[in-house]
Amino acid sequence: MVTMMVGEVANFVAYVFAPAVLVTPLGALSIIVSAVLAHFMLEERLQKLGVLGCISCIVGSIVIVIHAPQEHSPSSVEEIWNLATQPAFLVYSAATLSIVLVLVLHFEPRHGHNNIMVYLGICSLMGSLTVVSIKAIGIAIKLTLEGISQITYPQTWLFVTVAVVCVSTQLNYLNKALDTFNTAIVSPIYYVMFTTLTIVASAIMFKDWSGQSVSSIASELCGFITVISGTLLLHTAREQEMTPGAASISWYISRGSADTLKNVEDDHLVWLLSSDSPDYVK
Structure with missing residues (x-):
């Protein structure tokens, strides 16, 4: 940890x-x-x-x-705020929040338990906003440590609030996805969606x-x-x-004893149903 x-x-x-x-x-x-x-x-x-x-x-x-x-590297939080309020990023943010609301209010109660894209869509969309907010907070901290205080700017605390809300939502629905679906399926899909949307959001806001x-x-x-x-x-x-071993399970029904199966390979899972006993013998 x-x-x-x-x-x-x-x-x-x-x-x-x-x-x-x-x-x-x-x-x-x-x-x-x-x-x-x-x-x-x-x-x-x-x-x-x-x-x-x-x-x-x-x-x-x-x-x-x-x-x-x-x-x-922006020289102040105000410069970052100007990047965040440019029309292209405002359109992306509005579209992201709208899709998240539709997923949360409409699709999650009806299809969340059987469609992995609902939970991961919410996580990835909110994650893209999380990254740009955290980047803004990190730059504010860096400038403050260099002697250019950014604490008094209300934009700094707005970015902090956005980051907290986005991270909380992201972790909540990621946990739901992990509880509902196989981790081996969740991890690669989430990585691809989160990374793609993060790159798109960063490219729009910071013009990377x-x-x-x-x-x-x-x-x-x-x-x-x-x-x-x-x-x-x-x-x-x-x-x-x-x-x-999912494909190496064999079933045998015999009227004899377990000795008749002595030649079966050890890596097979064998069940013997004997006529003399109702028990299953491995």
Whole structure:
């Protein structure tokens, strides 16, 4: 838990010094570290498909880092507020909140228990607003530590309020998704949706891709797709590892004893229904 908190603090600092289009996709590296440590420390076998997923994540991350845009650091919270109130981002925020309200009020009571996209849609949409709010808060803290106090600006506290509301909503519905659906399904879908919407929100608000060439933007998108593919491969490998014997169950009905099944391979799950006894014998 301590290392998780340290990691989140480091992630928070990363949003201050680097654009979200760089920081968010690199979150997939934590999946690689978890898979490698689990292989050595927990003796969880990393299959060939998992190794391929790790390699894909690393290659995609390198491509993103090489072609990442330069960070433009705002000089005050007021400048960030001007970015947040530009028409394009206001339209995105209004559309996001409208979709979230429809999902919460209409779809969640009726379809939340059988459609994973309802919960994850709410989490991802609110998560995109969370990231831009946290980035604004981080920049305000950075400027304050440099001697340019941002505490007196009401915009600073507005960003804090938005971040608290968004994080609370995001965690609430993410927990509901994890309680209702398989983690192996929730994790990759949530990562893809959250990362995509975060990149879109950051690009609209902070104009991360402004001044970049078309080839650089295309390279970043290709790297992002590669990271997504690697993440899906890793989770597919883990899901297969969780159910390795699902197709190796055999049923036998015999009128003899268990000795008649002595040649059955040990890795099969065998049930014997004997005519002499109603009991099932493994």
